[in-house]
Amino acid sequence: MADRPIRVLIAKPGLDGHDRGAKVVARALRDAGMEVIYTGIRQTPEMIAEAALQEDVDVVGLSILSGAHLDLFPRIVDLLKQKGLHDVLLVCGGIIPDEDMATMQKMGFAGVFGPGTSTQDLAKFIRDQIATRRAGATA
Amino acid sequence: MDRESVEQLRAGNPRAVARAISAVERGGAAARDVIAAIFRYTGRAQIIGVTGAPGTGKSTLVNEIAKLYRRRGQRVGIVAVDPTSPFSGGAILGDRLRMQDLAGDDGVFIRSMATRGNLGGLASATSDAVKVLDAAGFEIVLIETVGAGQSEVNIAKNAHTTIVVEAPGLGDDIQAIKAGILEIADLLVVNKADHDGAESTVAALEMNLNLKPKAENDWRPPVLKTIATKGEGIADTVEWIGKHRAYLETNRLLESRERARLRAELEMVVQRELMARLVHGVNGGKIETLVEKMAAREIDVYQAAEMLLGA
Numbered sequence: 001m002a003d004r005p006i007r008v009l010i011a012k013p014g015l016d017g018h019d020r021g022a023k024v025v026a027r028a029l030r031d032a033g034m035e036v037i038y039t040g041i042r043q044t045p046e047m048i049a050e051a052a053l054q055e056d057v058d059v060v061g062l063s064i065l066s067g068a069h070l071d072l073f074p075r076i077v078d079l080l081k082q083k084g085l086h087d088v089l090l091v092c093g094g095i096i097p098d099e100d101m102a103t104m105q106k107m108g109f110a111g112v113f114g115p116g117t118s119t120q121d122l123a124k125f126i127r128d129q130i131a132t133r134r135a136g137a138t139a
Numbered sequence: 140m141d142r143e144s145v146e147q148l149r150a151g152n153p154r155a156v157a158r159a160i161s162a163v164e165r166g167g168a169a170a171r172d173v174i175a176a177i178f179r180y181t182g183r184a185q186i187i188g189v190t191g192a193p194g195t196g197k198s199t200l201v202n203e204i205a206k207l208y209r210r211r212g213q214r215v216g217i218v219a220v221d222p223t224s225p226f227s228g229g230a231i232l233g234d235r236l237r238m239q240d241l242a243g244d245d246g247v248f249i250r251s252m253a254t255r256g257n258l259g260g261l262a263s264a265t266s267d268a269v270k271v272l273d274a275a276g277f278e279i280v281l282i283e284t285v286g287a288g289q290s291e292v293n294i295a296k297n298a299h300t301t302i303v304v305e306a307p308g309l310g311d312d313i314q315a316i317k318a319g320i321l322e323i324a325d326l327l328v329v330n331k332a333d334h335d336g337a338e339s340t341v342a343a344l345e346m347n348l349n350l351k352p353k354a355e356n357d358w359r360p361p362v363l364k365t366i367a368t369k370g371e372g373i374a375d376t377v378e379w380i381g382k383h384r385a386y387l388e389t390n391r392l393l394e395s396r397e398r399a400r401l402r403a404e405l406e407m408v409v410q411r412e413l414m415a416r417l418v419h420g421v422n423g424g425k426i427e428t429l430v431e432k433m434a435a436r437e438i439d440v441y442q443a444a445e446m447l448l449g450a
Contacts, residue, residue, distance in 0.1 A: 030229035035253045037232045047242040056157040
């Protein structure tokens with residue numbers, strides 16, 4: 001059976017309204033052949049988890065520039081798990097200080113993409129990760 | 140589909156509903172399995188289609204209509220379709236952006252779908268996704284089509300009531316008498332009614348409706364004005380959806396629409412299956428050879444098709 005297109009939720013949790021980066025990423029992933037559900041700014045953790053659940057996405061991508069990632073992200077990760085979404089690939093971008101990288105990875109974020117990331121690298125990262133997961137799921 | 144998944148789906152468990160929709164989207168055996176398990180539980184939902192040009196405010200209108208049904212205690216499922224890129228196969232599904240008021244409500248389920256190459260304004264799996272929501276107990280199912288042009292009319296075969304959304308300033312009265320999308324409207328909604336030109340849009344639509352010869356018992360679509368961003372005109376719209384439903388019921392049209400819908404669905408699936416079997420059965424090399432001959436102008440498309448079908 002042919003694989004379905006990779007489905008990605010792109011959301012901006014918290015209160016900063018700078019969504020240019022999220023839109024650039026959404027557009028780039030579209031051009032990489034993915035179905036991108038774009039929910040925009042000022043999303044609560046509950047809204048993000050609910051959208052991921054209903055849309056049955058493979059990937060949740062969070063963009064944040066406000067500095068609230070250590071407050072908001074754990075809540076999102078918990079809610080996703082509560083809803084049974086254990087196998088979703090988590091990636092994030094925006095402004096994440098270097099000293100938080102280890103925390104982010106421990107939280108379950110497979111990729112953290114800061115300013116200057118090439119969108120092609122991001123698309124390739126997602127494709128490779130999902131390919132590995134899908135191969136694992138059918139093995 | 141195992142019994143437990145079916146039970147969870149019928150209980151409205153969102154994870155079960157989401158995965159069943161993914162399965163019908165995937166098509167093939169996965170889709171057949173889900174539909175075989177749930178089809179007997181479908182046929183209860185009231186299906187409302189919302190279509191219109193890009194930017195007329197379909198998503199915002201759907202959001203407002205859904206909120207009103209929720210206030211009446213009815214559970215609402217939404218399928219929102221956006222186009223797939225013909226180049227990359229990717230899509231931006233952005234309709235949820237306008238439906239954030241509905242977040243956090245267990246009585247609402249929103250699913251975005253990409254057309255995945257299907258024409259006509261819907262994805263090929265849209266009607267199956269509606270069945271999943273129907274079986275899951277959503278009493279109202281709203282389908283939002285892709286931003287439609289003039290001939291994306293498939294929604295009319297999928298919904299009990301079709302709303303065509305217009306906005307001021309999109310065209311003159313000649314646009315209003317053209318064939319196509321305006322003909323499928325059970326309700327015509329002029330959204331953004333606070334913008335310049337709303338009255339002339341309403342007048343052009345009314346004039347067009349007045350030109351149609353009236354037969355007894357014909358449904359005449361109302362031309363309604365809304366400002367979806369402010370929630371204005373929504374109660375009126377929902378009231379008219381109810382009136383249309385009552386009209387279908389009293390004239391026993393629900394049954395004939397349902398049968399027309401099932402027939403259209405059957406024809407579509409047969410078409411798709413025949414095509415799939417044909418392409419699968421014929422080796423790719425044969426099609427390539429025929430295409431080469433066509434390119435060399437040795438045979439035309441009808442002759443090529445005949446050779447393929449005769450094989």
